[in-house]
Amino acid sequence: xxxxxxxxxxxxxxxxxxxxxxxxxxxxxxxxxxxxxxxxxxxxxxxxxxxxxxxxxxxxxxxxxxxxxxxxxxxxxxxxxxxxxxxxxxxxxxxxxxxxxxxxxxxxxxxxxxxxxxxxxxxxxxxxxxxxxxxxxxxxxxxxxxxxxxxxxxxxxxxxxxxxxxxxxxxxxxxxxxxxxxxxxxxxxxxxxxxxxxxxxxxxxxxxxxxxxxxxxxxxxxxxxxxxxxxxxxxxxxxxxxxxxxxxxxxxxxxxxxxxxxxxxxxxxxxxxxxxxxxxxxxxxxxxxxxxxxxxxxxxxxxxxxxxxxxxxxxxxxxxxxxxxxxxxxxxxxxxxxxxxxxxxxxxxxxxxxxxxxxxxxxxxxxxxxxxxxxxxxxxxxxxxxxxxxxxxxxxxxxxxxxxxxxxxxx
Numbered sequence: 339x340x341x342x343x344x345x346x347x348x349x350x351x352x353x354x355x356x357x358x359x360x361x362x363x364x365x366x367x368x369x370x371x372x373x374x375x376x377x378x379x380x381x382x383x384x385x386x387x388x389x390x391x392x393x394x395x396x397x398x399x400x401x402x403x404x405x406x407x408x409x410x411x412x413x414x415x416x417x418x419x420x421x422x423x424x425x426x427x428x429x430x431x432x433x434x435x436x437x438x439x440x441x442x443x444x445x446x447x448x449x450x451x452x453x454x455x456x457x458x459x460x461x462x463x464x465x466x467x468x469x470x471x472x473x474x475x476x477x478x479x480x481x482x483x484x485x486x487x488x489x490x491x492x493x494x495x496x497x498x499x500x501x502x503x504x505x506x507x508x509x510x511x512x513x514x515x516x517x518x519x520x521x522x523x524x525x526x527x528x529x530x531x532x533x534x535x536x537x538x539x540x541x542x543x544x545x546x547x548x549x550x551x552x553x554x555x556x557x558x559x560x561x562x563x564x565x566x567x568x569x570x571x572x573x574x575x576x577x578x579x580x581x582x583x584x585x586x587x588x589x590x591x592x593x594x595x596x597x598x599x600x601x602x603x604x605x606x607x608x609x610x611x612x613x614x615x616x617x618x619x620x621x622x623x624x625x626x627x628x629x630x631x632x633x634x635x636x637x638x639x640x641x642x643x644x645x646x647x648x649x650x651x652x653x654x655x656x657x658x659x660x661x662x663x664x665x666x667x668x669x670x671x672x673x674x675x676x677x678x679x680x681x682x683x684x685x686x687x688x689x690x691x692x693x694x695x696x697x698x699x700x701x702x703x704x705x706x707x708x709x710x711x712x713x714x715x716x717x718x719x720x721x722x723x724x725x726x727x728x729x730x731x732x733x734x735x736x737x738x739x740x741x742x743x744x745x746x747x748x749x
Contacts, residue, residue, distance in 0.1 A: 368424055379400040478537075479516065511714065518708070538704055570665070581633055595643060673700045701746075
């Protein structure tokens with residue numbers, strides 16, 4: 339891992355103005371999201387909010403990105419250094435892109451460690467690289483954030499901008515991870531290579547409640563889920579149980595408990611937790627309506643928790659942890675409670691994070707997720723292109739095989 343000096347970003351060279359559609363379009367980068375007004379960012383990131391609608395993707399909003407920066411979860415010493423792109427026509431901001439200068443490949447969930455080794459063997463230095471992503475968040479969403487009415491102009495400028503930033507600073511590569519399928523198709527037609535991998539998502543197929551969902555499953559799978567839910571809740575007595583908290587219901591004591599769970603999971607999985615305690619405090623203050631926290635409470639004491647984020651039509655499961663192991667409690671908190679909440683609140687989909695074929699038997703089917711990759715070395719680009727063509731065939735085959743294990747009744 340390369341730890342990048344904070345002054346490294348100040349050495350980045352700005353772009354020259356790019357002319358598109360006979361208008362001067364200027365692309366800049368900022369190394370601190372606080373250098374842009376919240377409204378200007380969100381007019382690009384979540385324009386639906388200004389029409390009085392629910393936010394589609396909470397992760398690319400100003401509140402979430404700024405919480406990462408202001409809490410020290412990204413920045414000095416983390417290997418994630420902000421260099422967000424901003425596109426302007428004269429003084430009007432028409433597009434932005436969350437972007438980071440990276441000294442490693444941790445916290446990404448689209449794995450390129452083998453590429454890094456190959457690039458180094460090729461005689462180059464893979465790190466630093468630049469990556470458009472939401473740190474530590476394997477959730478699909480727009481990465482080309484454009485103001486309404488400027489979709490094509492903004493997307494074209496951001497695409498050229500990220501490549502120019504890499505070229506001007508002699509970086510190995512630029513990556514755009516967990517972008518939408520639409521973005522993957524539009525952008526891969528030009529300079530980027532497209533990559534397809536798998537996650538596991540639950541979708542509401544017209545169910546009105548959890549019992550409806552269960553009735554859509556094969557008899558054996560239905561019995562298994564009922565058994566797991568019974569086991570998970572068997573330790574609770576009297577006023578104990580699983581409780582949900584969102585919005586104004588969230589209290590400091592809830593976050594204190596969840597922080598302990600998150601630390602335990604982080605220490606076991608990554609060696610050190612990615613997010614700081616301040617991060618949870620900040621999101622609780624600035625976006626509580628987008629947060630859903632499940633806590634399992636025994637003898638008035640939380641023993642496990644699962645943190646979710648609420649989008650307009652998707653519930654995003656993000657973090658889980660516990661201080662006491664109990665069989666099937668993980669399945670209940672992370673998968674079944676999420677489905678139950680989605681059904682009660684008319685949410686169409688649950689994304690339960692990265693990896694996990696074990697999710698299939700619990701109703702979460704394989705779904706494609708996309709990323710885009712650009713390399714400065716043309717020979718290396720050709721080698722990766724050939725690799726991705728072969729990988730995609732394997733992914734398609736894996737998808738077909740996994741779908742045959744679907745727990746849903748065959749029509």
